[in-house]
Amino acid sequence: MVNTLSQSAPKEPKQGIKAPSKETVLTPRFYTTDFEKAASLDLSAQDTELQAMLAEMRADYNRHHFVRDEAFAQSWEHIEAEARQSFIEYLERSCISEFSGFLLFKELSRKLKNRNPLLSEMFNLMARDEARHAGFLNKAMGDFKLSLDLADITKRRTYTFFPIEWVIYTVYLSEKIGYWRYIIIYRHLQKHPENQFYPIFRYFESWCQDENRHGDIFKALLRSQPQLWKTWKSRLWSRFFLLSVFATHTLTVHERAGFYHSLGLDAREFDRQVVCETNETAGRAFPVMLNTEHPKFFSRLHRCSDYNLKLVEIDRSSQPKFVKLIRKIPFVTAIVWNLLLLYLIKPIDTEALRGQVC
Structure with missing residues (x-):
């Protein structure tokens, strides 16, 4: 079940503060979860791996990485x-x-501090990394005379409730797909x-x-919970x-x-490569991965992106909201239908190939 927690209405942004883009299905969302259930997770099956990762996080190999150098100290008006x-x-x-x-x-770190010290510290160190990334990106926006008021966004955004099991699935995938996008x-x-x-790309x-x-x-959290990879339900959720x-x-791409064109990348090929690499990586954690080699896989995904561009075009029109809604229905229906057909493509059983997937 997904619940959303409403926040107060947005106010006019200050000078130089960018008004956040309108929340849509594709925009990044803010999440909350069942902290009590998270605190009670039995991690014993992956304790050795988690302890090793905690030591690596404590080492903080990137503590000196996110420092702006002289390459940023110039005008960017030519872009x-x-x-x-x-x-x-x-x-x-x-x-x-x-x-x-x-x-x-x-x-999560705050709520788990007295119940699960290992997880609490792990989440605290991951929060440290995410804060660095967000701050570095916000400073980059400042080079274009804009920035985000992150404190205000915290109060104004809608928070979506995800069960902790869904958080584990989705955060694992978002981190791994983020890795492949960046690299x-x-x-x-x-x-x-x-x-x-x-210079941010360096x-x-x-x-x-x-x-x-x-x-x-x-991945270690997921593999510590047999219900997330050993059951028939886990295969459907994966x-x-x-x-x-x-x-x-x-x-989105x-x-x-x-x-992506400004980087000299073909958006369609970039998307294909990121999806395929992330899918292969997910085979190390999930009980199944999608059959991206199926002849209909990318053609149906691309069909969905074409329909989505039609929706964007409708949104940008000056027509009344009711007319926009009516015009959107066939495209939304087509996207849902194609996603259903994609879901029904037989997946690859990674547990059966566990010795081969590395």
């Missing part, structure tokens, strides 16, 4: 028009996503430095290692969350194709 707008939207979305993780991890962009720009139009190699570590922690994350990624 103009669509390229400028698409990059600001990318920074905003990334900042909100990282800040969302910070809020959830910090609250693929980084490797591409290493080969094509002429497309590196802003930080992506170490940045993505934070994402990877966080994902490994959630398919659902894999498809949800991949569909969101595909729609195609909606912001201009940003």
Whole structure:
């Protein structure tokens, strides 16, 4: 069950403060969970792995990484028009996503402090990393004379309740897909430095290692709970969350194709590579992974992104809300239908291949 907690109405932003983009199905959300149930998780099956990861988090290999150097100290007015707008939207979305993780991890750490000290410290250290990422991204927005009032956003955003099991599935996937997004962009720009139009991309190699570590922690949490990977229900949920994350990624990337084009990347190929790599990685934790080689897999995902672009076009029109709603119905229906057909594609049983999936 998903519940949303309403926040107070937004107010007019101050000068230089960017009004957050309208919340949609595709925008990063803020989450809360069942803290009591999280505190009672039995982690004994993965205790050795979690202790090793805790030691790695304490070492804080990136503590000196997120420091702005002289490369930032210049004017960025030469980045103009669509390229400028698409990059600001990318920074905003990334900042909100990282800040969302910070809020959830910090609250988990606080609520678990007296019940589960190991998990509490782990979440506190992950919150540290997410705060660094969000702050670094917000400072980058400042180079474009804008920033986000994160304290105000904390009060104004809608919070969605997810059971702790759903949190484990989704955070694992969001961290791993984040890793692949960052590392693929980084490797591409290493080969094509002429497309590196802003210095933040130089930080992506170490940045993505934070994402990877966080994902490994959630993998250990998932594998410590047999109900999340040993049951028939867990197979259905795994398919659902894999498809949800991949569909969101595909729609978002195609909606912001201009940003990837400015990096010299083809949005469709970038999306395909990120989805395939994340799917393979998820096979190390989930009982199933999606069959991305199925001839209909990406064609149906791309069909959904085409329909989504139609929805965006309708939203931007000046028509009355009621007319917009009527016009959206066939496209929303088509997206849901294609996602259902994708869900019904037979997945790959990773438990049967456990010795082969590495």
